[in-house]
Amino acid sequence: MNTSTVGLTLEQLENGTPSTKEIVLKALYKDEKMTISPAKDIDGRYHGIIENIPETKRLELGYVPTKESRKKIYDGININLNDVTWSRDWLWMKHCKEIAEDFGMAQSTPGAFFYIERPGAESAKKITRIEALAKLRNYIINDSPEGLYTRVAMLGMDMKDQPITDVKEFLFDAVDQTPEKVKQVYETKTFVLEVLLMKALEKKVIVKGKGIYTFGEIILGVDKKAVIAFLVSPKHAQTVRTIESLTNGTRKEDTSPLADEVMNSEDKQYADIDKAADVNALKDNTEEFSGTPEANKDVVADYDDIKQQALSDIKDIANKRRGN
Numbered sequence: 001m002n003t004s005t006v007g008l009t010l011e012q013l014e015n016g017t018p019s020t021k022e023i024v025l026k027a028l029y030k031d032e033k034m035t036i037s038p039a040k041d042i043d044g045r046y047h048g049i050i051e052n053i054p055e056t057k058r059l060e061l062g063y064v065p066t067k068e069s070r071k072k073i074y075d076g077i078n079i080n081l082n083d084v085t086w087s088r089d090w091l092w093m094k095h096c097k098e099i100a101e102d103f104g105m106a107q108s109t110p111g112a113f114f115y116i117e118r119p120g121a122e123s124a125k126k127i128t129r130i131e132a133l134a135k136l137r138n139y140i141i142n143d144s145p146e147g148l149y150t151r152v153a154m155l156g157m158d159m160k161d162q163p164i165t166d167v168k169e170f171l172f173d174a175v176d177q178t179p180e181k182v183k184q185v186y187e188t189k190t191f192v193l194e195v196l197l198m199k200a201l202e203k204k205v206i207v208k209g210k211g212i213y214t215f216g217e218i219i220l221g222v223d224k225k226a227v228i229a230f231l232v233s234p235k236h237a238q239t240v241r242t243i244e245s246l247t248n249g250t251r252k253e254d255t256s257p258l259a260d261e262v263m264n265s266e267d268k269q270y271a272d273i274d275k276a277a278d279v280n281a282l283k284d285n286t287e288e289f290s291g292t293p294e295a296n297k298d299v300v301a302d303y304d305d306i307k308q309q310a311l312s313d314i315k316d317i318a319n320k321r322r323g324n
Contacts, residue, residue, distance in 0.1 A: 021080070022079060025073055026076065026114065026117045027113060028106050032113055032114070034072070034073060035071065036098050037068075037070050038069060039095050039096050047092055048093075049092055063085050065092055069089065097112060098111060100116070101116055103115050103121075132183075139182075139186045140171045140172060148171065150198075151182075190228050190232055196243065197224060203246075206243065215243055218239060231243075
């Protein structure tokens with residue numbers, strides 16, 4: 001079997017072609033040998049064994065495996081499925097716990113001592129992993145200093161007072177040890193919101209108490225994942241902007257940021273304008289906050305223009321009613 005078997009199922013290997021219709025078993029341990037027999041399923045029937053065949057039919061079929069069948073297997077044994085005897089025995093052999101479908105499964109399956117050889121499969125897995133880790137390392141190499149400090153903070157490390165070389169070293173080590181976590185902080189689609197949450201927690205704009213994250217009187221969620229799900233919803237766009245303003249220091253914090261009692265009648269009118277402006281200025285909050293920080297600033301600026309124009313119109317109407 002000189003051709004690559006990467007991605008092929010066991011059935012595809014079994015079907016093969018007339019010249020490659022064969023299975024090769026490899027042993028996990030050198031010089032391993034053993035005798036195997038049919039295995040039972042959960043109902044007590046034998047896998048791959050046809051029982052109670054009439055004698056006349058058995059004579060017609062020729063060789064037919066039974067529950068008493070036995071096969072000796074060893075490292076490198078070639079099972080030629082073009083051969084009737086081997087092909088019929090393989091029907092029960094492939095269900096034996098001693099034989100795993102590939103090397104990886106053999107290593108993790110109790111009782112497995114052999115696996116089906118798949119030329120090229122193991123090297124393909126290694127290459128895929130090497131390429132994936134190289135991609136993560138390139139993220140780090142091409143990241144800005146600010147970005148690097150942000151990523152380690154998202155990973156739960158406070159390294160803001162550490163040299164940038166230490167930060168890079170930490171991230172490179174993380175690529176080898178916990179690549180999935182590094183991939184998450186670099187490929188997340190909600191990066192901007194995750195950074196906002198991190199900064200808002202640091203400045204206590206959002207607080208966590210008794211296992212719940214809150215913003216003023218608003219319950220955001222019981223964990224960070226739930227908070228991000230809350231913030232990414234288009235209907236919470238105004239809450240996100242308020243959190244962003246308080247976190248970035250562009251607005252003074254109220255005693256209760258969204259409580260009705262801190263609004264006078266005119267404020268409530270403006271709040272209604274906020275809701276209307278949300279629909280027109282922020283049609284897709286998920287998209288706007290998964291882009292770049294610069295893009296988000298443009299969206300917020302557009303929103304502010306709409307809001308200011310609406311407030312100006314209300315004041316004009318109010319002045320006319322007063323006779324000014």
